[in-house]
Amino acid sequence: VSENSKNSAALQRLREIDREYRLLSHAAAVLHWDQETYMPEAAVRDRAEQLSLLSGLMHDRITHPQIGEQLTALGVAFEQDPVPRVPETFRGIERAFLRELARQYRRNSKIPRRVVTELARQTAIGQRVWVEARKTAQFNKFSGQLAVILALVREVSSCLGFEDHPYDPLLDEFEPWLKTAEVGEVFAGLREGLKRLLDRIKGSGKTVDTEYLSRTYELEKQKSFGLRVLEALGFDFKRGRLDESAHPFTTTLGSDDVRITTRYDDRFLPSAIFGTIHECGHGLYELGFDPSVRGTLLAEGASLGLHESQSRMMENMIGRSLPFWTHFYPPLKRLFPDSLADVDLRRFYEGVNRVTPSFIRVEADEVTYNLHILLRFELEKQLISGELAVDDLPAAWNAKMEELLGLKPPDDAKGVLQDIHWSGGTFGYFPTYSLGNLYAAQFFSTLKGDVPDWCKQVERGRFQTILAWLKENIHKHARVYPARELCTRVTGEPLNPRYLLEYLDEKFGDIYGF
Ligand code: ZN
Numbered sequence: 001v002s003e004n005s006k007n008s009a010a011l012q013r014l015r016e017i018d019r020e021y022r023l024l025s026h027a028a029a030v031l032h033w034d035q036e037t038y039m040p041e042a043a044v045r046d047r048a049e050q051l052s053l054l055s056g057l058m059h060d061r062i063t064h065p066q067i068g069e070q071l072t073a074l075g076v077a078f079e080q081d082p083v084p085r086v087p088e089t090f091r092g093i094e095r096a097f098l099r100e101l102a103r104q105y106r107r108n109s110k111i112p113r114r115v116v117t118e119l120a121r122q123t124a125i126g127q128r129v130w131v132e133a134r135k136t137a138q139f140n141k142f143s144g145q146l147a148v149i150l151a152l153v154r155e156v157s158s159c160l161g162f163e164d165h166p167y168d169p170l171l172d173e174f175e176p177w178l179k180t181a182e183v184g185e186v187f188a189g190l191r192e193g194l195k196r197l198l199d200r201i202k203g204s205g206k207t208v209d210t211e212y213l214s215r216t217y218e219l220e221k222q223k224s225f226g227l228r229v230l231e232a233l234g235f236d237f238k239r240g241r242l243d244e245s246a247h248p249f250t251t252t253l254g255s256d257d258v259r260i261t262t263r264y265d266d267r268f269l270p271s272a273i274f275g276t277i278h279e280c281g282h283g284l285y286e287l288g289f290d291p292s293v294r295g296t297l298l299a300e301g302a303s304l305g306l307h308e309s310q311s312r313m314m315e316n317m318i319g320r321s322l323p324f325w326t327h328f329y330p331p332l333k334r335l336f337p338d339s340l341a342d343v344d345l346r347r348f349y350e351g352v353n354r355v356t357p358s359f360i361r362v363e364a365d366e367v368t369y370n371l372h373i374l375l376r377f378e379l380e381k382q383l384i385s386g387e388l389a390v391d392d393l394p395a396a397w398n399a400k401m402e403e404l405l406g407l408k409p410p411d412d413a414k415g416v417l418q419d420i421h422w423s424g425g426t427f428g429y430f431p432t433y434s435l436g437n438l439y440a441a442q443f444f445s446t447l448k449g450d451v452p453d454w455c456k457q458v459e460r461g462r463f464q465t466i467l468a469w470l471k472e473n474i475h476k477h478a479r480v481y482p483a484r485e486l487c488t489r490v491t492g493e494p495l496n497p498r499y500l501l502e503y504l505d506e507k508f509g510d511i512y513g514f
């Protein structure tokens with residue numbers, strides 16, 4: 001048997017195992033999607049067992065002993081180096097496939113099956129407990145379950161191992177090969193810049209009126225407007241759906257099945273509009289992967305930060321831009337002639353971009369949003385290292401909130417209970433939101449250079465050239481390149497906070513007149 005045919009048999013076997021893993025993960029995604037959209041409340045215990053079983057089966061696939069054997073037979077070295085070493089003979093997609101499979105195999109093999117299934121069970125319960133606790137703003141209703149989940153997550157961290165900080169292996173799940181210390185450094189620069197910008201905004205003395213955003217906006221009309229925007233942005237309804245959930249999200253149930261959700265509030269117009277555009281950005285990324293990665297573990301975003309860059313760019317740089325509303329404000333005003341009667345385009349544009357410290361992350365403006373992330377990053381590191389106990393979390397939250405945003409939350413629902421993430425065991429995820437903002441600004445700067453008349457196109461409601469640019473430069477590559485490498489390929493340099501700060505300075509300098 002020749003070396004070549006031995007290699008192709010090994011690759012074939014690896015592809016089969018990966019294929020089964022993907023099918024199971026898409027089946028689990030259907031259950032998750034249903035849980036967040038249509039599942040009746042009482043089904044949560046059954047659903048927890050179903051998800052726990054599936055996560056165990058997925059774990060069996062991704063840690064299948066044959067993966068290690070076949071990778072070794074192919075000459076892939078993955079035990080020691082942070083980045084698996086793949087022989088030079090493998091190029092392109094094949095090379096990326098082996099690198100990514102080795103990474104996931106090594107990572108998952110270190111976590112005991114018991115921890116994986118227990119985490120799936122406890123987080124399915126945790127999400128329901130959290131919903132109840134948030135409803136009544138009582139952290140003590142959630143703290144017991146959070147402590148159970150946190151203990152499991154800390155166990156995951158110690159199973160995976162780390163050199164510098166126990167947060168490293170958790171961050172690595174969402175942002176492969178990025179270290180806590182590197183994020184800390186980038187965030188420190190960001191914090192300085194944001195503080196300066198906030199001071200200039202406050203110093204401008206200008207107040208931006210947003211009262212009209214809380215008038216009455218009928219839900220059905222909001223829905224039709226959202227669909228109109230999705231169609232213009234190029235979301236393919238033959239390969240996806242829009243539904244409603246308490247927390248907007250995007251999930252992929254198959255190569256041609258990308259689900260996005262939004263939420264509607266008849267007394268707050270921006271909620272649904274910008275939530276829909278945000279998730280559309282995620283959805284377009286998932287729908288834009290090259291067919292050559294279909295059904296494989298490369299059919300993912302390069303990292304969560306990279307994924308978030310696509311939603312943030314769509315939501316903020318495009319969706320909250322003056323050219324966007326030059327096109328979409330007239331039809332919006334026709335839909336809501338009473339509520340928007342006395343609001344002209346400029347007032348609307350300024351209102352949806354108002355900068356003001358607030359309690360809720362998902363409703364925060366583009367400037368203060370990142371301060372909400374810095375707060376969570378600091379607290380998560382302390383929870384994972386054990387410096388901060390779950391019972392002390394609300395007080396620590398409120399203190400950080402005062403320090404960073406100058407606000408004291410009136411209750412835990414507007415404070416420590418506002419986000420779903422910790423109830424789902426996702427620690428290490430929050431920093432990817434700010435990384436997404438940073439990547440988005442850097443990519444957008446390159447895009448503007450390549451598509452100099454982007455403003456004119458958007459003013460006419462034409463998004464084809466922008467989408468084609470995103471697809472060619474970012475979407476089609478899926479997970480073939482690590483995020484760091486993709487950023488350099490597209491923009492010519494590694495992640496640099498300068499781009500976000502420049503973008504924010506220019507935009508808010510115009511709005512606030514400095
Ligand atoms: Zn997002």
